Amino acid sequence: MKKLIYIFSIALIAQMSYAQDDLPTGEVEVVKDFDARVADTKRLNVGAKVPKTETKTRSYNYDVSSTQLDVSYEPPTLKPLSMQGEKNPESYKGFLKAGYGVPTSLYGELGYVHSFGKTRKRSASRGRSRGTSSRSSSSRSSVATSNTQVGIHLLHHDAQATDRENQQFSSTGAELFFQTATAQGFAIYGDVGYRLQNRFFYGYDQDSISFTEDEARRRYKTLTASAGIKNSQSNELGIDYKAELSFYNHQDERMDLLSINPNDENGFLIDLGASKYLDGKQKIGIDLQTDYTRYLKDCAICSINPVELTNSQIRPYVNLSFGSVRADLGANIALSQEEFTFFPDIELAAQVAGNRFIAYVGADGGLQKNTFRSITDYNPFVAPALDSLWNSEVRRYYGGLKGQIKQFSYEGQVGYKQVKNLPLYLNDLADQRFFNVLTDDVNIISIGGTVKAQVTSYLSAAISLTQNVYDLEVEEEPWHLPSFEANATLKFVSPDQKIHVTGELFMEDAVPYRSIEGEVLQTNALFDINLGAEYFVTKNIGLFASLNNLAANERQRWNQYPQLGINVMGGVTARF
16 A cells, blocks of 8 residues: 555656646746737627726727627627737737718727837736736846837717617717836826717607607716826836826716706726735735715706715735646725725636646625716616615636637636625616616626637637526516627638638527516517628728628617617728
8 A cells, every 4th residue: 555655646746747847937028019900899798797997007009990880798708718829910000990881870990109219128027817827927138119108099980770760879089198117117107088978768669759869868978087107127126016096077968858967977096006026936915996986966956965985995915826736815805884895815726737727716806886987888778867876795706627728728617606786777667768777686606618719820710608597685587687698709811911801699698677567578689690801902001891780680788779780881991
């Protein structure tokens, strides 16, 4: 028996050494230059996920994006390990895209980034990734091409259906940004942006009721600004640090007789962080956030005091790496309404067979604030005003397997989430055009998976599936939350890089709602097929075309609000 134990121990040590050999060595910096290729359309998330506050340091990089008319869903957020790196395309400082579509739609986008200054050495910059990939670090000897960047991004998109009164929308936005690194070893960055959106309440019985454009219009105006500082070079203490201040003002404007005063909301976020690598692999750090929101709701005939909500969160963490095993250990200590709440922030991952099979488990959570801005971004057809601001308390436990086998990368995950005060949406009984926001405590079991494949050097494919099972404490159904999502994408790029073709399939099951008679019903399911193509006539000039919703599916993501049927857009792109 002692001999068997001895032999087994030697074999186990040998296997661990072999698995460790598969790990990447050295330090790597991934730098993606300005890229003017057509990219995937960003779609609005409709899963049972509470929106998170954006706290990451921004890096500015523009792609010419294929845009679909009035799409209100996005692929699941599971991300497998990265595929083998592709050759970086030639970079450009700016791009211009202009198109026209049927039904009547207009699209225009301009982006430009100018870099100037002296070249210099860039310090190490390491990141921590949860549940999708291992830790990476940049090379201390890499060269930055410039120490200053300034840029601008302009966007306008509108569309109008011809067969339904007031089924239209428009969105116009502008953003200015900059980033500069000083000789003293720190970088300063900031941006300011403005977005104007016109959304129309067309969800009514159009055979018996009619509204003018002004009566149906709701105009959202959002001003954002941020500024921050971070170290751009290593310092004597070896500490990486950041400090960022963000602000937004979000208002609406309605011209009908029900309301003449706007909802008005201001938000401030202070985000501080510091971290240090102890021996090149082990890392300790802490993040501090204070998030303040002040909301004054619309009321034309009364006087109401503003509502205020402040969240503070402290996140200490330690990242440990022992060969093929990684442990991220941390906590989230949240303070709101003079009450402390503790959440774990832990993930353990181990390579079972190199990068081919990586198993992981974890637990995390936090307070996620529900504001007038976050609610109207998710559902622009909500009732004229909110009664209050509130937090959703989220606790998540998950585990999964991911890896990369030849040209395939994959991830499968099973999760259990507890959410207190999750927002749900039901039509207002007095006016079915509007949605009231109600909350419930919900337990969610989710099963999902993603597979990506680089079939050939010119052809790639991806598929994602997500299934959610809801257990609600009070409500009968998870009103207007989908349970099943499936997305598939196929991309082809010609050998000379002149032709880009993309095919997409999006599926979602029906969402539950309650009729005006009180009956529980479901909208129709989503089945959406899209095709997009781009052809570069010259090195800098291209033509694009997109055919969206080829199945003519008029799915109602929100009850009484069908999406556009078949829509087509074409135009030109330029990169310079």
